[in-house]
Amino acid sequence: MKRNRFLILAAVCITCFLLSSCGFKDIDKRIFVQAIGVDYSGNEKKPYKVTLKLAVPSGSLKEAGVKYTYLTKEDSTLAGAIRFLKTQVDKELDFGHTRALIFDKKILEKDFKETLDFFIRRRDIQMISWVAVGEPSAEEVLRVKPESEMAGSTVLTNLFSGNGVESAYITSTFLFDARRKMVENGIEPIIPIIRTNKDHSTLIVNHSYVFSPRHEPVKLNPMQTKFFSLMASRINKLDIEVKKKGENFTMSVDSARVKYKIITAPQKKPVLKMKIVIAGIIEESTFDMNPSELDTYSKMTAKKTKQEVLKVLRFLQKEDLDPLGFGLRYKATRIQNGKRYEEWQGIYPNLTFDVSVDAKIRSTGTVE
Numbered sequence: 001m002k003r004n005r006f007l008i009l010a011a012v013c014i015t016c017f018l019l020s021s022c023g024f025k026d027i028d029k030r031i032f033v034q035a036i037g038v039d040y041s042g043n044e045k046k047p048y049k050v051t052l053k054l055a056v057p058s059g060s061l062k063e064a065g066v067k068y069t070y071l072t073k074e075d076s077t078l079a080g081a082i083r084f085l086k087t088q089v090d091k092e093l094d095f096g097h098t099r100a101l102i103f104d105k106k107i108l109e110k111d112f113k114e115t116l117d118f119f120i121r122r123r124d125i126q127m128i129s130w131v132a133v134g135e136p137s138a139e140e141v142l143r144v145k146p147e148s149e150m151a152g153s154t155v156l157t158n159l160f161s162g163n164g165v166e167s168a169y170i171t172s173t174f175l176f177d178a179r180r181k182m183v184e185n186g187i188e189p190i191i192p193i194i195r196t197n198k199d200h201s202t203l204i205v206n207h208s209y210v211f212s213p214r215h216e217p218v219k220l221n222p223m224q225t226k227f228f229s230l231m232a233s234r235i236n237k238l239d240i241e242v243k244k245k246g247e248n249f250t251m252s253v254d255s256a257r258v259k260y261k262i263i264t265a266p267q268k269k270p271v272l273k274m275k276i277v278i279a280g281i282i283e284e285s286t287f288d289m290n291p292s293e294l295d296t297y298s299k300m301t302a303k304k305t306k307q308e309v310l311k312v313l314r315f316l317q318k319e320d321l322d323p324l325g326f327g328l329r330y331k332a333t334r335i336q337n338g339k340r341y342e343e344w345q346g347i348y349p350n351l352t353f354d355v356s357v358d359a360k361i362r363s364t365g366t367v368e
Helices: 002-018 078-088 105-110 112-121 138-143 155-161 175-183 222-231 291-318 326-332 340-350
Strands: 030-040 048-055 068-075 092-094 100-103 130-135 190-196 203-212 215-220 238-244 247-263 271-285 352-363
Touching: 030 105, 030 138, 048 078, 048 138, 068 078, 068 138, 078 092, 078 112, 100 105, 100 138, 100 155, 105 112, 105 130, 105 215, 112 175, 130 138, 130 155, 130 175, 138 190, 155 190, 155 203, 203 222, 215 222, 222 238, 222 247, 222 271, 222 291, 238 291, 247 291, 247 326, 271 291, 291 352, 326 340
Parallel strands: 030 092, 030 100, 100 130, 130 190, 271 352
Antiparallel strands: 030 048, 048 068, 190 203, 203 215, 238 247, 247 271
């Protein structure tokens, strides 16, 4: 027994000598990357232009002002650009707090999968980082300094996380979700667009791009983006404006539920039946509203919602886009035979949309 204990102790001691030293670095030896921007440089030999937004540590939380610094490098690979940028700072680049990845449209058009693949593979970049398209460029978006932004807390996180602003015009997309939808048949990623105003002091997010491996990305305008968010059940709060003969009013939706199913009966035209239930109150009106006519106002709102939803569905069908995942639903609700996606590609162009909307206005919003 004593001999065995001695051998075990000797083995442990020898192993300790072979272990490498600790790779941990103190926080004062690190600088945190808040966001990464990737643009197309225009040079085929070095197509990637990488911009890092770094939070500059301050001595006190009471110090006012936004403190950031920026590093930019063009290279033939993303990894090469980032490794070169490490030579421009005296601290280790820490990507553990990187929550926003901004891309130029051209770089995603060039190769969506390859570009995202680098960030998916890096172990120090979170899969729950937000993905967006920057206009006119990712670098210009990152360099915008809104007055509401605090040092160490980038405004991009508040735009997409839902903890700050809540808007149906913002289609927040995670890194892992964008990658999954790009490689999966039957659903396509929708990426929000971040634009800047003329003096580069404000960020605007109310458009989006739908990316498809079959053709160039297609831009959705604010109205299309809003009703896409409704159908995708991404948000419950939105407004619906109803106009009729000069009597206009706006319904503030507090809750929304969307259900749909795809019906493919033999010898019949395929139909997608969608049922939408919304509820809320009147937020604004240009005339005196009668509380006894809430049913009439509700029917008007339901009709308007149905019209806008059908416009978006038919637009996506015409452009051969499927960001709502109808094809994925079709595959999941049929017995697999290895050809379900090919079947769906033949069904989708001929699909008829049957949309029903049930709107419930609870109050005119007035106090008698």
